[in-house]
Amino acid sequence: MPPTVNAGLPIREYILVALITAALTFLLTGLVRRFATRIGAIATPRARDVHVIPIPRMGGLAMYFGVCGGMALAHQLPVLRRAFEYSLDPVGVLLGGAVIVLIGALDDRFELDAWTKLAGQVMCAGILVLFGVQWLELWVPWGGDDESIGSVLVLDKNQGALFTVLLVVVMVNAMNFVDGLDGLASGLGFIAAAATCVFSIGVLSSTNNYVGAYPPALIAATLAGACLGFLPHNFQPAKIFMGDSGSMLIGLMLSSASVSASGRIPYSQFEATDILGLLSPLIVVAAVLFLPLLDLLMAVVRRTRRGESPFAADKMHLHHRLLEIGHSQRRAVLLIYFWAGLLAFGAVSVTLFDSAAVLWVVGAGLLVAILVSAVPRLRSRNQGAQQ
Incomplete structure (x- = not known):
């Protein structure tokens, strides 16, 4: 376990790094366009597709260079430098990110086949593993004794590397899959990264107070800044798309932050009631990606039942359905933001505040989200009945 520090994580420095990353990304996006x-x-x-005119893509280049600028600034700050002194995670993310952005940029220009992209994703995940971004202990909800809930599996290097590679590939493809409406992927990336950063700062620093919290917080802060800086160019009507270079970068950095925050915690030293809090980064990302992953599963089932390839394209995804029932592009994106933010920050809030109060608030929010999402359908039914 990394050594402890006497002071909590510097919130203002992380905000500064995120804002500088956002400013650089915003300025560079015009050049990349x-x-x-x-x-x-x-x-x-x-x-x-939803857009009706040709639009440039490859916005992931601007996002990556913005992340590099934010990381460079953090390295010069006396406190955040600890993220580089005690861990190679940020360096691994920068190198793995460079490779995956290059692969994505080539796809944005030349349309690479799926197997080539998959091989590239596995290679980038391997780079992360080589730099120490690897899951070491895994909590499972079975196998415990009468006084504990669940048990802890200690992974060897091969098992940890395989689990990490699988996690990275799943998250990369989930973010790539969700990039279907203007501003959707960048907004969801910002929500997930911000929630993970809040977890790392608020939970890890206050309860454990060790420098292992610095790398995931830094990775999440720079990713949040990159998504925020890109969003003004990408929100409907988009002037540029992030392309695979951007969506795969988001997935890589989110998975890296999750592994860095949760994957190397010695779960055997904590009580069963602490497990939810320790796994919050992974729960946050899972919450944000729940809708696109569910949409992906439904698409695979739908296409195979029709006798088509699981990779065949159609217009029955979640965002297409929201458009069909009467939502505008902006309203559909904002609704998905609301759902994702509710789930992500609800998962983090459980670890910071009273669980009962959080569940009540999240429950009320879910009810509001369901009602707002159904308004166009109810309106269209009423209009049809009147006619």
Whole structure:
């Protein structure tokens, strides 16, 4: 376990790093947009797409360089430098991120096949493992004695590496899958990264007070800044898409932050009641990605039942359904933001506040989300009845 420090995590320094990352990303996105247009990295409208005019993509380049700038600033700050002194996680994220952005940029320009991208994703996950971003202990809800809930599996290097690679590949593809409406992936990336950063600062520093909290907080803060800086260019009507270079970068950094925050905690030293809090980063990401993952599962079932390939495109995804029942693009995106934010910050709040109060608030929020999501359908039914 990393050594402890006497002071809590510096919130203002993380905010500064996030804002600098956002500013750099915002400024660089305009340059990347012109570059993408010049080299022909253009998203031409297809039958399943929502946009109707060609739009440049490859925005992940601006996001990555923004992250590099934020990391460079953090390295010069006396307190945040600890994230680099006690861990190679940030370096692994920068190198793995560079490779995955390059693969994504090539796909944005030349449309790589699925197997080539999968091989690249596995390679990038391997880079993270080589730099120590690896799950060491895994809590499971079975196998405990009468006085404990669940048990802890200690993973060897091969098992930990395999689990980490699987987690990275799943998250990378989930974020790639959700990038279907203007501003959707960047907004969800910001929500998940912000919630993970809040967890790392608020929970790890206050309860354990050890430097192992610095790397995940830094990774999450820079990712949140990159998503925030890119969002003004990407929100409907989008001037540029992040493309695979951006969506895969978000998935890589989210999985890295989750593994760095939760994957190396010695669970055997904690009570069963602490497990939820310790697993919050993974729960946060799972909460944000729950809707796209559910949508992915439903799409696979739907297509295979029709005798089609699971990778065949259609217009029956979650965001397409929200548009069909009467929501505008902006309203559909904001609704998904609301659902994701409610689930993500609800998961973190359970570890920070009274669980009963949090459940009541989250329950009320879910009820509001259901009602607001159903309003266009109710309105269309009433109009149909009147006619």
